[in-house]
Amino acid sequence: EEVARIWKLPHLVRAHNVDSEFFRVLARNSSGPRAVAYELEYHKLRLAELSMHHSPLITCIADISLEDHNWRRTRASIPTFHLPPFLPVGALTAPTGTRSAGTEPAPPGRKPAPRDSAGKKLIFVGSLDTPTNIEALRWFLGGCWPTIRVRHPDATFQVVGRRPEEGLAAWLGGFEGVELHTDVPSVAGYLATATLSVNPMRSGSGVNIKAIEAMAAGTPVVSTPTGSRGLGWTPGTHLLVAEDAGAFADAACSLLEQPWKAAEIGTAGQAYVLQELDHTALIGRIQEHLTPA
Incomplete structure (x- = not known):
């Protein structure tokens, strides 16, 4: 926020999930000291999200998930939009000889070939x-x-x-x-x-x-x-x-x-x-x- 303010730069917040909700789920699925730590983090992040949703220094918020975007846009006073995840770098690169049949799109009008992998x-x-x-x-x-x-x-x-x-x-x-x-x-x-x-x-x-x-x-x-x-x-x-x-x-x-x-x-x-x-x-x-x- 300070960089955005001093340099008068547009400031995009990229949200990979609703962080507070993620930690609430972790708290629910844990026990003992770990559950307490997750619960505290949940409440801390809730306050941080509230501040972020109304920050005059943030230009917009981009959620990775469409559902998260729909949740956030009713709570934020600054613009929000849905920006899907980028295709992971190297996601299409497999070691030589391991790519199976059927991993390339079939030509129009032709059925894709089944995978030729050993076993199920x-x-x-x-x-x-x-x-x-x-x-x-x-x-x-x-x-x-x-x-x-x-x-x-x-x-x-x-x-x-x-x-x-x-x-x-x-x-x-x-x-x-x-x-x-x-x-x-x-x-x-x-x-x-x-x-x-x-x-x-x-x-x-x-x-x-x-x-x-x-x-x-x-x-x-x-x-x-x-x-x-x-x-x-x-x-x-x-x-x-x-x-x-x-x-x-x-x-x-x-x-x-x-x-x-x-x-x-x-x-x-x-x-x-x-x-x-x-x-x-x-x-x-x-x-x-x-x-x-």
């Missing part, structure tokens, strides 16, 4: 010390994975992430077909050879970048409504969305059983993120909001 691989990517991610894994492995394994005994589930919390490896080791890959240099190779990516988030805010990374690689995504919030993609076209465990397992199995359907979802999702999250287009949108009328 499901993947979850995310930080493994975040309460919302751990909550998602527990829900998926407890309510969805047993059904998937009954219908597809040869299926494997790869959990790929960093900083696994204490005891996570031992817990995951109790499930048949589950592999843990931690602190890998890049997730690109894992995504490129996965049959599908699961995003079973039960709480949280903002936009799940893990879903975008999977889509950019042409990997079909199965998500909960919470995991698919924030952007204007269409369930059933760009990704599959299911709320309860039974429906989520059915959606995943439908992609394992119908390779052509998985390829179509993967190709449509990839085309969506390439178009909607294009860097040049998003920078142009920022310029429009920062240029004086």
Whole structure:
């Protein structure tokens, strides 16, 4: 704010989520001293947001999530707008030889080719010390994975992430077909050879970048409504969305059983993120909001 005031520069605040709501969720999913710390952070951030929403030094606020933008625009006296996340740098770059068939958009009028990956691989990517991610894994492995394994005994589930919390490896080791890959240099190779990516988030805010990374690689995504919030993609076209465990397992199995359907979802999702999250287009949108009328 001081830089904006002294140099008379336009000041854009880029919000990746409603921070106070994020910490309220963390407080809800924690206990003991950690829950108290998260609750204090929630109240501190609420006051900070109130100040930001009415700051005379802020030109505008850009929310990564459409839902967050709709929440904020009724509370702020300064202009707000929805600015989707930029496509992650290198999201389309996979190690040589790992990119599977079906990850490039098919020519008009032609069906995309199914992935030529070994076996049936499901993947979850995310930080493994975040309460919302751990909550998602527990829900998926407890309510969805047993059904998937009954219908597809040869299926494997790869959990790929960093900083696994204490005891996570031992817990995951109790499930048949589950592999843990931690602190890998890049997730690109894992995504490129996965049959599908699961995003079973039960709480949280903002936009799940893990879903975008999977889509950019042409990997079909199965998500909960919470995991698919924030952007204007269409369930059933760009990704599959299911709320309860039974429906989520059915959606995943439908992609394992119908390779052509998985390829179509993967190709449509990839085309969506390439178009909607294009860097040049998003920078142009920022310029429009920062240029004086």
